[in-house]
């Protein structure tokens with residue numbers, strides 16, 4: 001019914017309420033109502049609308065039409081056909097947004113089912129997981145999150161995806177304090193991310209993110225570097241900081257290889273403490289991985305680091321190679337080829353994750369990751385976005401932002 005001047009629209013009359021109730025009865029006619037075991041429970045619009053507009057028990061005298069309960073749509077997503085209300089939002093997403101044309105509807109009436117296209121394009125769709133969010137019911141579910149937690153056990157911390165220089169807004173979901181797991185077998189999950197969803201930001205990512213953001217729990221959940229090292233041997237953290245400070249003070253031609261995963265705040269702290277003392281080389285911590293979409297027209301950018309623009313803005317133009325005459329190289333973050341360090345140069349290495357290179361440095365210092373601090377990244381278009389802290393700093397780990405001030409001075413004394 002097209003709107004017209006002077007038209008009066010009733011949205012809460014008894015007639016309207018009766019029609020809405022009837023529509024809800026129709027939509028849920030074959031729905032299994034297995035909310036108790038459904039990951040969508042708590043954020044399901046079908047639940048919300050049923051509560052608001054129907055609220056009654058089923059009046060159908062016929063048995064429900066059954067369909068596939070657990071259909072592998074891809075290696076990331078499982079489809080419950082019984083929960084599907086055939087709205088076709090997921091199909092439209094692959095046609096209009098990701099343009100993979102990866103999904104379609106098969107058959108008619110109450111036998112209609114969503115199926116992936118035969119060419120396997122849905123499995124290759126770099127944005128496929130958005131259909132999990134836009135499905136109004138629990139028909140499309142992430143395998144990584146399947147039956148892992150009820151959503152009301154989790155809280156969402158606003159953050160920024162570090163997967164490329166787009167810097168999409170994301171919510172990082174993790175356990176609420178009152179729902180921490182207490183069994184020793186599961187307690188480690190308290191400090192990990194359970195899932196990632198987009199934050200709508202028209203200036204950066206619209207309402208979407210690519211699948212790389214959904215995989216951040218794996219990327220950020222890698223085994224951490226647990227303590228400071230002197231040439232691979234465990235060292236007290238304080239002594240390691242003093243040794244790093246002394247090496248920097250003694251160096252004649254020190255160089256810093258700067259992380260493009262660093263926040264603007266960390267970069268400013270680095271510049272204030274050491275910027276005038278060390279020559280600067282900018283580094284890409286992460287490069288595209290085999291099989292990864294390098295760049296496209298929707299969101300994905302070729303630079304797989306969140307803050308290369310921040311490095312340029314805070315530190316200016318940096319070099320790209322370590323000078324051959326450097327006698328000390330301070331390496332900050334991952335992705336550096338240590339063969340580029342001159343043989344006689346000392347190495348101070350700041351890294352968050354367990355890696356063989358940690359043991360090669362003269363001094364290794366473990367530093368925090370994005371989920372343990374707050375800060376800002378500046379994306380390729382100059383938009384600065386803030387990320388918030390999710391977890392406390394683990395024992396034996398330093399914030400690089402606090403560390404840089406301690407690396408200025410002379411000698412090994414405190």
Ligand code: SF4
Pocket residue numbers: 083084085086087088089090091114134135136137139140
């Ligand atoms: S978005 Fe969900 S409910 Fe709608 S057609 Fe797809 S699977 Fe079914």
Ligand code: SF4
Pocket residue numbers: 161162163164165166167168205209210211212213299300301
């Ligand atoms: S486009 Fe880049 S920033 Fe956005 S979700 Fe994907 S990897 Fe993350």
